[in-house]
Amino acid sequence: MVYSLPEEVLEHVFSFITSDKDRNVVSVVCKSWYEIERWCRRKVFIGNCYAVSPAIMIRRFPEVRSVELKGKPHFADFNLVPEGWGGYACSWIDEMSRSYPWLEEIRLKRMVITDESLELISTSFKNFRVLVLSSCEGFSTDGLSAIAANCRNLRELDLQESEVMDLSGHWLSHFPDTFTSLESLNMSCLGSEVSFSALERLVAMSPNLKTLRLNRAVPLGKLSTLLQQAPQLVELGTGAYSSGIRSDVYSALSKAFLGCKELKGLSGFWDVDPSYLPAFFSVCSRLTTLNLSYATIRSPDITKVINLCPNLQRLLVLDHIEDSGLNALALSCKNLQELRVFPSDMYVADANVTLTEQGLVSVTQGCPKLQSVLYFCHQMSNSALITIAKNRPNLTCFRLCIIEPRTPDYLTHEPLDIGFGAIVKHCKNLSRLSLSGLLTDRVFEYIGTHAKKLDMLSIAFAGDSDLGLHHVLSGCESLKKLEIRDCPFGDTALLANVAKLATMRSLWMSSCAVSIGACKILSRKMPMLNVEVIDENGTLNPKLDNCLVEKLYVYRTVAGPRSDMPGYIWTMDRDSANKI
Amino acid sequence: MDTTFRLGGAGDYADEEELELGLGLSLTSGAYAPSSNGPLSNQVVGWPPVKTYRMNSLVNQAKFSKNEGEKGAGEESTSKKKKNKNHENKNDETVTKETGHSGFVKVNMDGLPIGRKVDLNAHDCYETLAKALEIMFLKASTSASFIRTEKQQRSRLLDGSSEFVLTYEDKEGDWMLVGDVPWRMFLGTVKRLRIMKTSDANGLAPRFQEKNQKPKNKHIELKR
Numbered sequence: 141m142v143y144s145l146p147e148e149v150l151e152h153v154f155s156f157i158t159s160d161k162d163r164n165v166v167s168v169v170c171k172s173w174y175e176i177e178r179w180c181r182r183k184v185f186i187g188n189c190y191a192v193s194p195a196i197m198i199r200r201f202p203e204v205r206s207v208e209l210k211g212k213p214h215f216a217d218f219n220l221v222p223e224g225w226g227g228y229a230c231s232w233i234d235e236m237s238r239s240y241p242w243l244e245e246i247r248l249k250r251m252v253i254t255d256e257s258l259e260l261i262s263t264s265f266k267n268f269r270v271l272v273l274s275s276c277e278g279f280s281t282d283g284l285s286a287i288a289a290n291c292r293n294l295r296e297l298d299l300q301e302s303e304v305m306d307l308s309g310h311w312l313s314h315f316p317d318t319f320t321s322l323e324s325l326n327m328s329c330l331g332s333e334v335s336f337s338a339l340e341r342l343v344a345m346s347p348n349l350k351t352l353r354l355n356r357a358v359p360l361g362k363l364s365t366l367l368q369q370a371p372q373l374v375e376l377g378t379g380a381y382s383s384g385i386r387s388d389v390y391s392a393l394s395k396a397f398l399g400c401k402e403l404k405g406l407s408g409f410w411d412v413d414p415s416y417l418p419a420f421f422s423v424c425s426r427l428t429t430l431n432l433s434y435a436t437i438r439s440p441d442i443t444k445v446i447n448l449c450p451n452l453q454r455l456l457v458l459d460h461i462e463d464s465g466l467n468a469l470a471l472s473c474k475n476l477q478e479l480r481v482f483p484s485d486m487y488v489a490d491a492n493v494t495l496t497e498q499g500l501v502s503v504t505q506g507c508p509k510l511q512s513v514l515y516f517c518h519q520m521s522n523s524a525l526i527t528i529a530k531n532r533p534n535l536t537c538f539r540l541c542i543i544e545p546r547t548p549d550y551l552t553h554e555p556l557d558i559g560f561g562a563i564v565k566h567c568k569n570l571s572r573l574s575l576s577g578l579l580t581d582r583v584f585e586y587i588g589t590h591a592k593k594l595d596m597l598s599i600a601f602a603g604d605s606d607l608g609l610h611h612v613l614s615g616c617e618s619l620k621k622l623e624i625r626d627c628p629f630g631d632t633a634l635l636a637n638v639a640k641l642a643t644m645r646s647l648w649m650s651s652c653a654v655s656i657g658a659c660k661i662l663s664r665k666m667p668m669l670n671v672e673v674i675d676e677n678g679t680l681n682p683k684l685d686n687c688l689v690e691k692l693y694v695y696r697t698v699a700g701p702r703s704d705m706p707g708y709i710w711t712m713d714r715d716s717a718n719k720i
Numbered sequence: 721m722d723t724t725f726r727l728g729g730a731g732d733y734a735d736e737e738e739l740e741l742g743l744g745l746s747l748t749s750g751a752y753a754p755s756s757n758g759p760l761s762n763q764v765v766g767w768p769p770v771k772t773y774r775m776n777s778l779v780n781q782a783k784f785s786k787n788e789g790e791k792g793a794g795e796e797s798t799s800k801k802k803k804n805k806n807h808e809n810k811n812d813e814t815v816t817k818e819t820g821h822s823g824f825v826k827v828n829m830d831g832l833p834i835g836r837k838v839d840l841n842a843h844d845c846y847e848t849l850a851k852a853l854e855i856m857f858l859k860a861s862t863s864a865s866f867i868r869t870e871k872q873q874r875s876r877l878l879d880g881s882s883e884f885v886l887t888y889e890d891k892e893g894d895w896m897l898v899g900d901v902p903w904r905m906f907l908g909t910v911k912r913l914r915i916m917k918t919s920d921a922n923g924l925a926p927r928f929q930e931k932n933q934k935p936k937n938k939h940i941e942l943k944r
Contacts, residue, residue: 218766223826223835275773301773329773410777434777486768486775486842516768543768574769600767625766677857678832 144172151180160185179203186210187645189227189251190670193699194235205244206270207236211251213648213693214598215623217275220650220691222676224706229253229276237264245270252276258283262290269321270296280305281330288314295348296324306331312338317345324351328377328408333357343369350402353377356410361389367396375405381435382413393419407431407456414441424448428475431456433482443468453509456480459495459516466499470506478512479503483543497524504531512537519550520577525559529566538563539574545601545626548578555579561586564594571618574598584608588615596621609633613640623648631658638665646695650674654692656710657685662694663712670697673710682710765856772824776841829857829915830884840907846899850886857915887916 145153154177157163167177183206186192197204211227213220229251236243243265253276261268268291273279281304287297288311312334315322322342327334334355340362343349349370354363358379367373383389393416397403403423412435427449432442433456442457443465452473459481461469469476481500484493497520504510510532520542529535549556556577564570564587571593575583579602587594588611595618603609609629612622614637622644630653641647641662656673663671673680674691681687701711828835836856843849886898890909898906898913 215766217771218769219772219824219837219839220766223837275771301771303773433774436778482774483768483770484778486770516770541768545764545767598769600769626764676832676836 147172147176150176154180158183182206183245184208188695188697189229189232190699190702191645191695191697194232196698198235198239202239203242204240205242206247207232207240207243207245208247208249209251210249213623213646214250214621215625215648215650216250220625222674222706222708225674225709226702226704226706227251228704230257233257233260237261241265242267244268245272247272247274248276249274250276252278253283255279255283255286259286259290262286265291267293269293272296272298272300273302274298274300275302277303281307281309281311285311285314288312288319289316292316292319293321294319295321296351297322298324298326299329300326302329304330309334310338312342315342320345320347322346323348324375325349326351326353326377328353328355330355330357336362340365340369346370347372349373351375351405354379354408356380356408359383360393360416361386364389364392364396367393367400371396371399372402373400374402375429376400376403376407377431378406378408378410380411381409381416382411383416385415390416390419394422398422401426403427405429405431409435412437414438417441417445421445421448425450427452429454433457433480436460436484439465447472449473451475454478456482458482458484459493460484461499462494463496463499463502464494466495467502470502473507475509476503476507477509478537479507479510480514481516482514483516486543497521500524501527501531504528504535509534511535514539514541514574516541516543518543519547520556520559521549521551522554522556522559522562523551525556526562529559529562533566533568535563535567536569537572538567538570539572539598540576541574542576545576546578547576555583557583557586561590564590569593571595572597575602576600578602580604581608581611584611588612591616593618595619597623599624599627601626603627603629606630606633610636613637620645622646624650624652626651628653630654634658635661635665638662641694642666642668642696644696646693648691648693650691652692654689655685656680656682656687656689659689659692659710660685660712668696668698669694670701671712672705675708675710678708680710772839775839776824825910825912827853827856827913827915830917830920832857838913840910845903846906849898853886853913853915883918884915885918886913888913 150173154163154166157166160183163177163181167174178200179202181201182204184197184201184204185208186197187210189209189211197207209229209232211229212225215221216225227250229248230253233246233253234257236246237260241264244267246261246268247270251273253273258279261271263286271287271291271294276299279302284297284299284304285308287294309332315338319342323346325342334357336358339354339358343352343366350373352366352370352373352375354366354377356379358366360379360381360383363378367376397420400423404426406420406423406427406429409432414437417437424445425448428451430445430449430452432445435442436458438460439462442461446452446455446465446468450472452469453475454477455469455473457465457480461481466481469479481495495517497517500513500515500517501524504513504527511534513535514537517540520540548554549559557580560573560575560579560583564573568590570591573587573591573594573596575598581604584603584607587597591597594616597612597616597619599612599622606629608627609624610633612619613633619640620643625648627649629649634654635658659671659673662669672693673689674693676690680689705711824837824839826835827838838849838852838856840849843852887895888898888906888910889895889912891911895914895916901909
């Protein structure tokens with residue numbers, strides 16, 4: 141005889157289960173658990189907005205308070221996805237405004253959202269608290285005005301790296317005098333000046349403000365004023381960090397930083413004048429996050445800062461840090477978990493910047509907690525990669541970009557297969573990997589064999605044949621996102637692994653060797669996939685089966701083909717599926 | 721009715737044998753045959769994989785920091801950027817305001833259903849812009865010819881006559897021929913680009929084909 145717990149008890153137990161994966165597992169235990177769970181799920185994460193429809197989400201989870209959606213493929217960040225591709229938030233916002241009156245949080249990434257939608261958000265959800273628009277576009281400061289004016293309980297407004305049409309700096313003034321709930325504001329992406337008096341007023345009436353990321357247009361001279369109003373800040377993004385030679389600005393700033401006893405994270409630092417750097421030295425010992433990736437300061441200055449930050453966990457920096465700075469990092473920052481080194485010059489190795497693979501090797505050697513690496517450089521060797529792998533088997537994210545495509549091991553002139561092979565072999569928990577340099581099919585054999593926890597893989601200018609792709613698709617059990625560009629991967633591997641694609645979120649292939657014929661076959665065999673062929677140049681002849689496609693985006697969905705595709709996307713006409 | 725793939729816009733069908741992918745590589749159908757030289761990273765769309773947001777930020781800063789000169793650190797004046805830009809210096813207290821919010825402007829070509837975006841900040845002269853647009857919009861007949869193009873001083877865009885010209889819309893909403901004003905001035909006023917059929921460009925007559933304009937690069941022409 142089965143004795144089951146009352147629903148209320150189960151619901152209470154479930155309330156402690158917050159991770160999506162766990163929730164999903166709970167929901168498939170049995171029918172009653174599915175029912176109970178769906179009524180008490182409060183947070184939904186949808187990694188591909190086209191995998192499901194708003195109606196389906198609402199029908200299954202009627203009491204949601206927080207929704208997170210992602211739209212365009214990741215390669216949209218690098219201008220590979222043409223204009224008008226999609227990722228429109230509109231239909232989601234519309235339906236949620238009708239069905240989720242108690243919605244509190246909306247987080248969008250790589251989506252297109254209009255001012256109308258922002259206004260609808262601001263008026264539909266009485267308890268709205270969090271709006272995060274990460275790498276989004278399609279809206280202006282007018283939409284922000286509506287949010288400011290109407291969201292009485294807003295806690296977080298984060299516009300991270302979004303493209304905002306800057307119509308007016310006065311949107312900040314729309315926060316009413318009674319508005320005191322702000323905890324986090326990130327407006328670093330805004331191009332033009334905001335009204336400083338409005339900003340100051342806002343900061344003054346926000347006692348709970350913990351995160352403030354200013355845009356470049358906020359002059360350094362004003363920063364101290366803001367800091368004095370908000371000494372409780374935990375995360376600060378400065379504006380432009382220079383001010384001519386002004387000792388009064390410097391001392392005010394220094395004094396203001398001294399008062400910020402809670403500050404743990406710093407970012408911003410556009411247009412840095414190094415003589416102002418010491419102004420924030422008083423907070424360095426407490427810093428856990430430092431983003432200097434827009435600061436074009438040189439290695440000695442960077443090193444000076446790093447040596448003062450023993451508690452650093454996360455560092456983003458330009459390659460100006462050079463090997464010497466990375467050596468200092470390895471010595472000083474034993475708690476480092478994440479390192480991102482960006483290129484200062486996109487194309488040509490700057491003779492004045494000595495950043496090589498050695499810097500990365502040092503850090504992996506000296507920083508035992510290092511888990512996540514993003515590293516742009518101009519040269520790499522297999523021996524360095526092997527050393528890195530052995531030093532840091534606890535790496536979970538390894539993204540290496542050797543800037544010139546197909547660059548071999550600079551010592552042996554061989555492909556970097558065995559180097560990356562060592563990475564996947566030793567780093568057993570690797571969940572994200574980006575490859576670069578000269579690579580043959582062999583590296584994919586290693587990846588297929590060893591990278592069993594790999595969730596996301598990015599490949600460019602690599603491989604010799606379909607075998608490479610086949611190794612990945614057949615071997616990487618946990619693979620959810622695969623993005624490939626400029627590789628000789630084609631029909632054979634794709635069609636040999638069609639079932640795999642239904643276990644993944646998405647596959648992107650551009651400038652590869654996939655034919656339209658294979659896309660047709662894939663579509664026919666796998667009705668649960670949307671197979672979208674992007675033909676920007678208008679050169680595709682869909683009647684010619686061996687015509688190659690420029691860009692292919694395949695993703696699983698329960699919502700069927702999408703209705704908002706632009707004219708340059710080809711898909712299978714389902715009605716005629718039976719004809720061939 | 722053809723079974724499958726359907727599409728909205730019209731377009732020409734490329735020669736089946738070779739497809740220009742806009743990367744300087746050509747593909748023969750059914751087999752991938754990378755050109756032996758491979759693409760140079762600065763000729764390839766979306767490589768290196770740096771977010772456009774970041775690229776704009778850094779490029780805009782390069783312009784700014786150049787003008788700060790010795791005010792800053794001992795920043796080497798032959799700075800990291802090999803492309804040397806001079807931008808007008810503004811008041812120390814305020815930051816240089818960029819045209820619009822990004823260096824990307826839309827480019828449309830007559831006859832093509834969709835446009836692209838090009839990063840004007842990634843170029844320092846009309847030649848490189850024209851080459852980039854050639855890569856984006858035109859199909860070179862072989863990869864070999866693309867390589868030749870690289871080595872030429874001038875791309876095919878700038879020699880001979882063509883059915884296409886490159887035009888832009890300025891801040892006042894007027895359509896102008898690209899290439900007549902100094903590059904910096906162009907950057908400050910361009911809103912978007914259009915690769916226009918020469919026959920449609922007659923309205924731009926005042927500057928078109930004028931002999932007393934500067935000889936090279938007077939107007940940019942595109943071959944179909």
